[in-house]
Amino acid sequence: MSSTAKPIPGTHLFDGDAAMKGYALNAMCFSFNEKANREAFLRDEAAYLDKFDLTLAQRDAVAQRNVLAMIAAGGNIYYLAKLAGIFGLSVQDVGAQQTGTSVHAFKQMLLDQAIEPSTMEAAHG
């Protein structure tokens, strides 16, 4: 699908190619569902990365805390969110980093998309 459909700017579909490329990185992030694993990562990050056989690009992306580089290396945002959670980062922090803006500006951009309630809310019945 993604090979024939026109690209969507700023959007990276997590397809089979990405799922294969990103498997090790996503497997590591999946392990962070468990608290003991999050703690092990924080204790010795390099050793933890070794356990999952991350590629060099994935290791660099994690070392730099660079979300777009993680996505380019096959990371899926739902799994990456578990890594971000270790550092106490919200999806606004992650969004700000990816869009190259401040967290304050990113949050304001979200708020600015609000529309007048009267145009959207309706009670029926």
Added chain:
Amino acid sequence: MAKVIGGLFTSHVPAIGGAIQRGAQNEPYWKPFFDAWPPVRQWLGQHRPDVVVMFYNDHGLNFFLDKMPTFAVGAADHYTNVDEGWGLHPFPIPAGHAALSWAIVEKLVEREFDVTTCQEMLVDHAASIPLNLAWPGPDAAPVRIVPIAINTVQHPLPSAKRCLALGRAVAEALAEWPGDETILVMGTGGLSHQLDGERAGFMNPEYDRFCMDNLGPDPDALTRHSVHEMVELAGTQGVEILNWIAARGALGSSVAELSRTYHIPISNTAAAVMLYETADAAGAGQGRKAAAFA
């Protein structure tokens, strides 16, 4: 004879769970979203469903990329929600309804949906938060559940048309179920949002409105877009509307919209809550007008 009384649709953003656990429902940021719920709970109190058939998507709690089913049906009497990795405390999960699950599985496979069955399945925030919104408090919701997970994570995703057909096959199973349960259908996720990439923060009220306006009277209208088009219109995670489309299919042909709330933003998401009632519920002496049905 079992009765499907209606459909409850809601966003399932993890931050909503955080707001519940902090008791932040009345803060200005959160109030517009939580204000959607008192009328919904009042309706639930009138109709007292015994069972919730829940269409949702897993976000990397139960399913990893090693095995990623397109459609997975929980077939257990027990489910749990556990640590998902970013600090939300697990919510209690109601018991399952394995017998109904298997009846749904039988019907789905008969209708050529080759589903994955799960006798052990962790259910994530996409199921636990909506249940807690509908039945707030420290205890599990007073229902039994049938969770149906749709892959919205790894492309290729099932088409909207296929998800609607899946829901319609579930409707057949519910219509043929010999029990006397009162059944609520839930669909969770969305609406438009995008967490990843340079377009992170994207929302689309126009498309969301198209979905909300058509979901009840003409759900087939939502199937005219390809998944790729839906990603473009709704954002990479906005494709969770597939869960809503499947749930709508399980409600049968005719529904009346009872309430709608749409609010931007909750976290990075255009949040929505909608409640539909079936003719079965309206006909149960609850004082609804038949004329309200499309």
